[in-house]
Amino acid sequence: MASRDLFQLSGTWDTALANARQHCDNMMQSIGADPVTGDIFIAQVAEGGSATGNICLNRIDPWTGQNTGSMHLNGFGHGYQIGVQHIDGKSYVWTEAGPVATKLSPSGKPVAFGTRVTRVLFNPGKYDLTMESTGTSKPFSTPFRPTLAEYPGHLAYGCAPTVDPVGHRLTIRFELKKQLSDGTFDDAGWFYAQYPIDPATGNVSGNLTRWTKSPPSSDPGAAHIYGTNFQGFASCGDYLYLYTGSKTTPANPDPDDTYITALAWPATSGQRATIAHAQKITALSELPAREPEGLAVTTVGTEAKLLFGIGGYEEPRLAAVCYVSTAPSVEGIRAYTDWLDLAAPAVTRATLQGRLIEVRGSTTLQLRGSFTCDLSTHTRVATLPAPLIPSGPIRAIVARNTGSSHVACRAEVTSAGELWIHGAGPEDRITWIDLGGFSAAWN
Incomplete structure (x- = not known):
C-alpha cells in the first residue's frame, strides 16, 4: 500500500492550513487530524496554565480555516504531542494525562508534562475537563502509563501520544527514570513504544508491539536531532518521524536548524532506530517570527500525508500547517x-x-x-x-x-x-x- 512508503521529505511541500486563529493567545504546541472529517486539531497551553498542565484543544475546519470549537483539559500536561481517531462519527483526541510532573524551562519557569496518556472525546464548549473528573460517564479513557520490562523500577515521564492511521498503532514517547537510594535519578533516556489499534472498533490494546530509542547523540548523522528543541513526532508504517528546530528570536532571526528526520523502526524490538532520511525544512521561511510545532499523519484515500505545523510569534499568534504526501506522480503530474x-x-x-x-x-x-x-x-x-x-x-x-x-x-x-x-x-x-x-x- 503506497501510504506505508517513506515520505519523500525532499519533495514539494504544500499548505493545508494558513493563518488559523486559536482560542488562546499562546503558541501552538502540536497538531493532529481526523482522518475522516479532515478536521485539524491544534493543542496549545492554556492562558496561565504552563505550571499546572492546562491544555487548550482547538478544532480547525481545513476548508474554511475557521476555528469550529475548543475545550480545556486542566491538569493534563503541556500538549506537546496529540493524536486523533474517528470513532462512531466522533473525533477523539489522544493527549497527555496527569498527574503532571514539572521541570524547569531554559528560562527557569516551571513547565508541567503528563505522566500518562488518555483518549478524550472532543466535545467543545460543554466542559473544562480536569483529571479529577469522576463517574462512569467520564469523557476520557483510563490514563495509561507505559512501562518496559527491560527497565524494572523505572517510571515514565513526559508521556505523549500520536496515532498512525495507516498501521493502526498508537505510539507513545516517554522518558524513563528510576529514583536511587541517595535520592538521585537514573535517567534511561527517551523511548518510543507502539500499541495496536483495532481498526474496527478503534480500541487500543495494552499489549506492547515494539519499542525503540533514537540514534545516540554520538552518531554523526544524528547531530541535528540534539542540541535544539524537540517539536513533535509521528509514525506511519515502518517509519518514525521526528520534528526538531528552534524558534526565531531578535538575536537569532534565522536559526536554520529545523529538520524532519525519518527513522526506520528496527526489525527487533528494543534496538535503536536508524536514520532513513533527514531533511532541512524551509517552509514559510518568509514569516518574520516562527517556530516549528507539531507533526501528524493523516490519510487521503489510499495515500497518506505528513503534516507539520509552524506557529507565528506575531500577535495574534496564528497557526499554519504544511504537508508532504505519498501520492504518486502519473506522467509527471x-x-x-x-x-x-x-x-x-x-x-x-x-x-x-x-x-x-x-x-x-x-x-x-x-x-x-x-x-x-x-x-x-x-x-x-x-x-x-x-x-x-x-x-x-x-x-x-x-x-x-x-x-x-x-x-x-x-x-x-x-x-x-x-x-x-x-x-x-x-x-x-x-x-x-x-x-x-x-x-x-x-x-
Whole structure:
C-alpha cells in the first residue's frame, strides 16, 4: 500500500492550513487530524496554565480555516504531542494525562508534562475537563502509563501520544527514570513504544508491539536531532518521524536548524532506530517570527500525508500547517488535493472548483467551471477553500463572452483566497466566464 512508503521529505511541500486563529493567545504546541472529517486539531497551553498542565484543544475546519470549537483539559500536561481517531462519527483526541510532573524551562519557569496518556472525546464548549473528573460517564479513557520490562523500577515521564492511521498503532514517547537510594535519578533516556489499534472498533490494546530509542547523540548523522528543541513526532508504517528546530528570536532571526528526520523502526524490538532520511525544512521561511510545532499523519484515500505545523510569534499568534504526501506522480503530474468547491454565493446553476497538482516539480493551482454573470467592473466572484489559498497573488487568463473584440479576461486569486475577475467595463460587460483555462504556479 503506497501510504506505508517513506515520505519523500525532499519533495514539494504544500499548505493545508494558513493563518488559523486559536482560542488562546499562546503558541501552538502540536497538531493532529481526523482522518475522516479532515478536521485539524491544534493543542496549545492554556492562558496561565504552563505550571499546572492546562491544555487548550482547538478544532480547525481545513476548508474554511475557521476555528469550529475548543475545550480545556486542566491538569493534563503541556500538549506537546496529540493524536486523533474517528470513532462512531466522533473525533477523539489522544493527549497527555496527569498527574503532571514539572521541570524547569531554559528560562527557569516551571513547565508541567503528563505522566500518562488518555483518549478524550472532543466535545467543545460543554466542559473544562480536569483529571479529577469522576463517574462512569467520564469523557476520557483510563490514563495509561507505559512501562518496559527491560527497565524494572523505572517510571515514565513526559508521556505523549500520536496515532498512525495507516498501521493502526498508537505510539507513545516517554522518558524513563528510576529514583536511587541517595535520592538521585537514573535517567534511561527517551523511548518510543507502539500499541495496536483495532481498526474496527478503534480500541487500543495494552499489549506492547515494539519499542525503540533514537540514534545516540554520538552518531554523526544524528547531530541535528540534539542540541535544539524537540517539536513533535509521528509514525506511519515502518517509519518514525521526528520534528526538531528552534524558534526565531531578535538575536537569532534565522536559526536554520529545523529538520524532519525519518527513522526506520528496527526489525527487533528494543534496538535503536536508524536514520532513513533527514531533511532541512524551509517552509514559510518568509514569516518574520516562527517556530516549528507539531507533526501528524493523516490519510487521503489510499495515500497518506505528513503534516507539520509552524506557529507565528506575531500577535495574534496564528497557526499554519504544511504537508508532504505519498501520492504518486502519473506522467509527471501529482494531485495534492481532490477538486474542491469554491464558495460562490452569487453564482447559480454552476459549480466552481479548484485543486492543487504538481507538474514536473512545480505546484500548480487549477480552476474549473463556467458561469453566467453581469460584470461592469472588476469583481470578486468566489472564495477558495483554505487548502488552495496561496501566500501571494496569482493570475491567469480565462475565456469570456465576446465583447468589444475581447474573448478573454484576467482572473486573480489573492492571498486572502478571493477570486477576482478583471477587464469588464460599462461598455464591455462580461456575461459569461469559463475558468477551465486557469492554471498558474502556486506558492
